[in-house]
Amino acid sequence: MIGAHSDDIEIGCGGTVMRLIRDYPDLCVTWVVTTAHNERMAEARQSANAMLAGVNHHEVLVGPFRDGFLPYDGAAVKEYFEGLKRVQPDLILTHYGRDAHQDHRLVSELTWNTFRDHMILEFEIPKYDGDLGQPNFFVRLDSDLARAKVEHLLEHFPSQHGRRWFTEELFRSMMRIRGMESNATDGYAEAFYCRKAVI
Numbered sequence: 001m002i003g004a005h006s007d008d009i010e011i012g013c014g015g016t017v018m019r020l021i022r023d024y025p026d027l028c029v030t031w032v033v034t035t036a037h038n039e040r041m042a043e044a045r046q047s048a049n050a051m052l053a054g055v056n057h058h059e060v061l062v063g064p065f066r067d068g069f070l071p072y073d074g075a076a077v078k079e080y081f082e083g084l085k086r087v088q089p090d091l092i093l094t095h096y097g098r099d100a101h102q103d104h105r106l107v108s109e110l111t112w113n114t115f116r117d118h119m120i121l122e123f124e125i126p127k128y129d130g131d132l133g134q135p136n137f138f139v140r141l142d143s144d145l146a147r148a149k150v151e152h153l154l155e156h157f158p159s160q161h162g163r164r165w166f167t168e169e170l171f172r173s174m175m176r177i178r179g180m181e182s183n184a185t186d187g188y189a190e191a192f193y194c195r196k197a198v199i
């Protein structure tokens with residue numbers, strides 16, 4: 001999974017990652033955060049390591065780039081992604097290509113640019129810009145996983161608690177809407193955009 005900022009992976013696909021870990025004991029995970037500094041770097045690492053605690057083979061990579069400036073550090077970011085080609089994953093979870101945040105968009109673009117024949121699912125991040133669309137791929141979550149995702153976010157990102165949107169209600173509401181759309185048994189799901197699927 002590849003996220004731009006320290007909490008993007010957890011917000012966008014934390015429940016799906018938890019479900020994959022539960023359902024596939026031999027999972028091998030590379031977790032990439034491209035921009036995180038100071039306390040946000042510590043939070044990114046602690047959160048990822050906590051979520052992946054039960055995964056035998058995992059690595060957590062945190063890039064050195066500036067929050068908000070990713071497209072303007074383009075050449076260096078492209079080099080960073082070239083270095084990720086050593087990993088050949090079966091599934092990649094990354095940002096939605098039409099996300100309103102410039103960092104998110106570049107991460108999505110370079111993911112597609114780097115991994116040419118891989119299964120890529122794009123997750124969504126709620127934001128002030130209001131860019132939620134119509135995803136076409138849903139991962140249903142039981143109520144235990146939905147609760148675990150929210151608890152994980154609130155526990156591991158104390159630096160974000162001052163933001164009015166960083167709340168249990170918001171995270172649960174997102175999963176509830178996508179759960180309704182996918183008629184999930186327990187009512188919760190995470191949603192993705194699948195642009196290309198190859199079998």
Ligand SMILES: [Zn+2]
Nearest residue numbers: 004005008104
């Ligand atoms: Zn972000």
